[in-house]
Amino acid sequence: MNPAVGYSAIVAVAVTSVLIGFYGLRVSRTTSDFYVASRTVRPWWNASAIGGEYLSAASFLGVAGLILLTGVGGFWFPIGYTAGYLMLLLFVAAPLRRSGAYTIPDFVRARLDSIAARRVTSVLVIVIGWFYIVPQLQGAALTVRITTGLPSWAGSVAVALIVAGVVAAGGMRSITFVQAFQFWLKLTALAVPVFALLIVVGSGSVEPVLEPVAAFPAEAGPSSLDWYRTVSLMVALLLGTLGLPHVLVRFYTNPDGPAARRTTVIVLGLLSVFYLFPTAFGLLGRAFAPDLATTGEADALILVLPDRLVPGPVGQLLTALVIAGAFAAFLSTSSGLVVSLAGVISQDLLGGSVRGFRAAALVSSLVPLAVALATESTGLAGSVGLVFAFTASTLCPVLLLGIWWRGLTSRGAISGMVTGAVLSGAAILLGGPLASAAPAVRPLLEQPAAWTVPIAVAVTVIVSVADRRGVPRSTDAFLRRLHVPEDARRPSADS
Structure with missing residues (x-):
């Protein structure tokens, strides 16, 4: 692969993203602009921005790599990512x-009337947020190393610095423009090469x-799936x-509840179309680049395959497009995460001002950058899957009980969150050593959600039921606010 192709694609995406971000800076003036874009983002624009930040390194590179490695087992990732939006x-x-909250902690504080x-x-x-940013930086490291020959750390540092600059400059309003552009770039960067490769094949x-x-051996079909891991x-x-x-x-950036629902429906459509293309890359990779599965470079499949199947200038152009899309994926997801984290940290520790943001x-x-530089990359989709767990x-x-169950209390919520964090965190951090010592528990540790989620929910409910007096007095009014449409709450013109 010609390093000039990688340099050109990465620089083009970085410069374009920065320019769009600084355009957003011109219209980011108030605190509300920085935190939630003044709640004025329309459904199509917001859906494109959500697609930009949600389709991360795991989606752009990792899904194809998993299908290359596992065959039909890798299909569950795009299905799960899309169905989650349903x-x-x-x-x-x-x-x-x-x-009406700015952040998730704001919602929890208002719902439970509890600072703790x-x-x-x-x-x-x-x-x-920090552990979700790490795979994005590792994906950038992989992309830069393979496409330019530069050391891996250069990709991680470049993404972290660009994201920090754009987010700090313009906040949510600024990155909304950037992420919407990056979604359509990512979709184009996969769709065009896939159609070209299918024509060549x-x-x-x-x-x-x-x-x-x-x-595609028969033994790697659906019958080979481990039911526990899949569930x-x-x-x-x-x-x-x-x-x-x-x-x-x-969803805080939408003008109202109906706009939030329309945004989600559009996102479902955009994700369904997008995931067709990394899936196609993975299937092509099993036939035309199986060596990547044995060399530990499965996540690089999308970066490598166009140049292999289409040699010459056309293949170089397709490769440049894929590299641009990959770099956009790292930038857009990292930007969304940094905005959400900056909102929480600023609100809780720095007074909620623009300067604090x-x-x-x-x-x-910078914190996830330090973690990414100190650790080695594993499978991108797998590592992100653990963050989801x-x-x-x-x-x-x-979140679900707070929206749909009146009986939730702050003690129940805290107990459930701590229980879930301890159990799933222990499974993720100690899974390797414990699985080696007791192979029978390996599936339970590698995919812990099937048992950690029910336990966390049970603890939350049991403690809340035992703490009935802890239900805030404002609960009924707050739940009415959540579930009664805005139009129904407004006084009529003749009242």
Whole structure:
């Protein structure tokens, strides 16, 4: 691969993103602009921005790599990522927008009338955000190393600095423009090469490395799936989406509840179209680049395949487009996470001012950068899947119960969040050593959501029921605010 192609694509995306971000700076003047874009983002624009930040390194590179490695088992990731938004549409989108909060901790504070519950939620949001940013930085490191020959750290540093600068400059209003552009760039960067590769393959001008029988053996079909791992993964992806801080903060930017629901419906359509293309890349990779599965470079499949199948200038152009899309994925997801983290840190520790937001944006970028530089990359989709499991076990139960169950109390919420954090965190951090010592528990540790989520929910409910007097007096009024449409709450003209 010609390094000049990688340099050109990365620089073009970085410069364009910065220019669009600074255009957003011109219209970011108030505190509300920085935190929630003054709640004026329309559904199509917001849906594009959500697609930009949600389709991360795991979606752009990791899904194709997983399909290359596992075959049909990798299909569950795009299914789960997309179906999670259906859960958002049904249970969270409109009520969350009606809450009027800036951040998830703001929502928990208002719902439970508890500073302690807010503080626990803030810590969890920060932990989730930081650990979700790390795979983005590692994906950037992989992309820069493969496409330019530069050391891996250069990619991580570049993404962290660009994101910190754009977010600190213009906040939510600024990155909304950037992320909307980056979604359509990512979609184009996968769709055009896929169609080109299918034309080349269909013409018979390239021979597959493996014949279909070898590339797609019967024993790797649906019957080979481990039912526990599959169910647990789907629990993590479906429920984990409901607690992702950078996704939820987007619903605060809609003008009203109906706009939040329309945004979610549009996102479902955009995600369904997008995931067709990394899936196609993964299937092509099993036939034409199986060697990447054995060399530990499966996540690089999308970056490598166009140049292999289409040599010459056309292949270089396709490669440049893919590199640009990959870099956009790292920038957009990291930007959304940094905005959500900066909002929480600024509100809780720095007074909630614009200056505090900017300082928090720098901290939110540099801490995960240090972690990414100190650790080695694993499979991108797998590592993000563990973050989903942690989120599903901590924030999701409190969010769902807070919206739909009157009996939730602050003690129940704190107990459930701490229980979920301890159990899922222990499974993630200690999974390797414990699995080696006791192979029978390996699936339970590698995919913990199927047991950590029910335990966290049970603890939340049991403690809340035992603490009936702890239900805030404002609960009924707050729930009416969440569930009664805005139009129904406004006084009529003749009243």
